[in-house]
Structure formats: C-alpha cells, structure tokens
Amino acid sequence: MCGTGPRAQPGGVIELRNLTKRYGDTLAVDDLSFRVEPGRVTGFLGPNGAGKSTTMRMVLGLDTPTSGEALVDGGRYVDLPRPLTRVGALLDAGAVHLGRSAYNHLLALALSNDLPETRVAEVLEQVGLAGVARRKAGGFSLGMKQRLGIAAALLGDPGVLMFDEPVNGLDPDGVRWIRHLMRGLAGEGRTILLSSHLMSEMALxxxxxxxxxxxxxxxQATVSELTERYPSLEEAYLELTAASLEYGANR
Structure with a gap:
C-alpha cells in the first residue's frame, strides 16, 4: 500500500452529471456524464481539444462548470477538508516552484494539508527521487518533474487519483514503472483516471x-469489449473518434 497505515477512505467515485463548460463562444465540454469507479484504471481518451483536460480541471475545482456537476463521492472537491487525503492529481508536471528543492516542494504541500513530514521522504523514495530530494526542481528533466508530480499526487495517500499524460518525458523504464504503479494502485481499491495518447500503453x-x-x-466500455469489436484499442479509438468528429462538425 502507498502509505504507512490504513487509509481513511478507500477509492471513491468520480461522477460527472451533464457537465458543460463554455469559454465565450467555444463549447469545450458538452453535457458530459460518466462515472469512474474504484478498483480499476479508467483510461480517458480523445483527440486534442476534446475537453479532457478541461474536464479534469473541473473535477478539481480549477475551472467552474457553466452547468452540470463534477463530483467526488457525491461532493465537490472544493468542499473537501484536507483534499490531498482524498484526491491526488497530476495535470501539469511543470507546475512546481522551480527554485525549491523536490523535498521542500512536497513539504509545503504536506504542511498545507496537515500531513506528517515523514510522508515526503516516503513518496520521494516511491517515485525514485530520494537521491535528488535536495536538488532544485528547476534543474529537473521533464521525466523527473513527472515523477515529482506523481509524488505530490500520492502525498496524502488518497483513494482517488487523476493523471493527465503522466508518461510524457519518461524513458521506456519509466513508462513501464508508471504502468505497474497504476495497476498496483487500482489493485489496492483506488480510483484511477488516466488520460494519455499512448494507445499501446493504455491497452496494457x-x-x-x-x-x-x-x-x-x-x-464508455471495457478494454476487452472494445478489442472484441475492433482489431485493437488503437483501431477502436481512431474509428470512434473519427465518427464523433464528423458528427460534431455537422451538428
């Protein structure tokens, strides 16, 4: 398990109810409804500009829906006490204080949610950054920043985790590590929402x-359902999104 003791919360349900977001005349998310359940990795796929990142930002309260709701266990993220203990997320690996060390970046997050300092060392070890904990994040490669972002998501030992393109900048060993991490977290009963463009990794x-x-x-379907209907997950994705884009352009 990720932490040193039992979590207060197992995986929770992410639920979108008729979620809509407009930016002026641009309709970024259009009446979107689905659920993300505990104990499995849910892949979140779509072309660039399909609204994936905007949707994840609305779940986290970073963007306000024009209408509809984005809920975690029936409530809004912004209403959660000590939110890092319930939901962890990596949306942008570059969103770190570049002048702080990896350790101090995580320590500031820990203190903001009343988490013990011991968690900082634990998650740095878990993501393979213990040896560079005192180095400034500004000197990190993209892959190292991805690992630091994952450490921040794991810091509160949450039951719900959201990752937007977490394998960007990782070498093949890092990509395999991410795969095993996601599978392991889901196996612990956590809720994992994973956005990626790498179809081969998503299939695994x-x-x-x-x-x-x-x-x-x-x-929305299981991977096995899609690969029974199409030659591969990639073929399913390409055919289904092509139809969607054609429909969207004509509606």
Missing amino acids: TADHIVIVGRGRLVV
Missing part, C-alpha cells in the same frame, strides 16, 4: 475506457 494499463470527442461522450 486500463481496464475501462471513456472516449470523448468535441466535448461529448463517444463511448
């Missing part, structure tokens, strides 16, 4: 797939 990592196009839900 995810149990369930949600595909969106032009902000709308295209399909």
Whole structure:
C-alpha cells in the first residue's frame, strides 16, 4: 500500500452529471456524464481539444462548470477538508516552484494539508527521487518533474487519483514503472483516471475506457469489449473518434 497505515477512505467515485463548460463562444465540454469507479484504471481518451483536460480541471475545482456537476463521492472537491487525503492529481508536471528543492516542494504541500513530514521522504523514495530530494526542481528533466508530480499526487495517500499524460518525458523504464504503479494502485481499491495518447500503453494499463470527442461522450466500455469489436484499442479509438468528429462538425 502507498502509505504507512490504513487509509481513511478507500477509492471513491468520480461522477460527472451533464457537465458543460463554455469559454465565450467555444463549447469545450458538452453535457458530459460518466462515472469512474474504484478498483480499476479508467483510461480517458480523445483527440486534442476534446475537453479532457478541461474536464479534469473541473473535477478539481480549477475551472467552474457553466452547468452540470463534477463530483467526488457525491461532493465537490472544493468542499473537501484536507483534499490531498482524498484526491491526488497530476495535470501539469511543470507546475512546481522551480527554485525549491523536490523535498521542500512536497513539504509545503504536506504542511498545507496537515500531513506528517515523514510522508515526503516516503513518496520521494516511491517515485525514485530520494537521491535528488535536495536538488532544485528547476534543474529537473521533464521525466523527473513527472515523477515529482506523481509524488505530490500520492502525498496524502488518497483513494482517488487523476493523471493527465503522466508518461510524457519518461524513458521506456519509466513508462513501464508508471504502468505497474497504476495497476498496483487500482489493485489496492483506488480510483484511477488516466488520460494519455499512448494507445499501446493504455491497452496494457486500463481496464475501462471513456472516449470523448468535441466535448461529448463517444463511448464508455471495457478494454476487452472494445478489442472484441475492433482489431485493437488503437483501431477502436481512431474509428470512434473519427465518427464523433464528423458528427460534431455537422451538428
């Protein structure tokens, strides 16, 4: 298990209810509804501009829905006490204080959520950054920043975890490490929402797939259901998103 003792919360449910987001005349997310359940990795797929990152930002309260709801266990993220103990997320590996060491970056997050300092050393060890803990994040490679972002997501030992393109900048060993990490976290009963463009990795990592196009839900199904209907997950994705884009352009 990720932490040193039992979690207060097992995996929780992420639920979107008719979620919509407009930026002026641009409809980024369009009446989107789906659930992300505990104990499995849910892959979140869609072309660039499909609304994936905006959706994840609304779950985390970083963007406000125009209408609809984005909920974690029936409530809004912004209403959670000590939110890092319930939901961990990596949306942007570059969102770190470049003048701080990896250790101090995580320590500031820990103190903000009343987490013990011992968690900082634990997660740095878990993600393979213990040896560079005192180095400034500004000198990190993209892959190292990805690992630091994952450490921040794991810091509160949460039951719900969200990752947006976590394998960017990682070498093959790092990609395999991410795959095993995601599978292991889901095996502990946690809820994992994983956005990625790497179809080969998604086929190896995810149990369930949600595909969106032009902000709308295209399909949600298990990986096995999709690969029974199509030659591969990649072929399923390409065909389903092509149909979605054609529909979106004409509606």
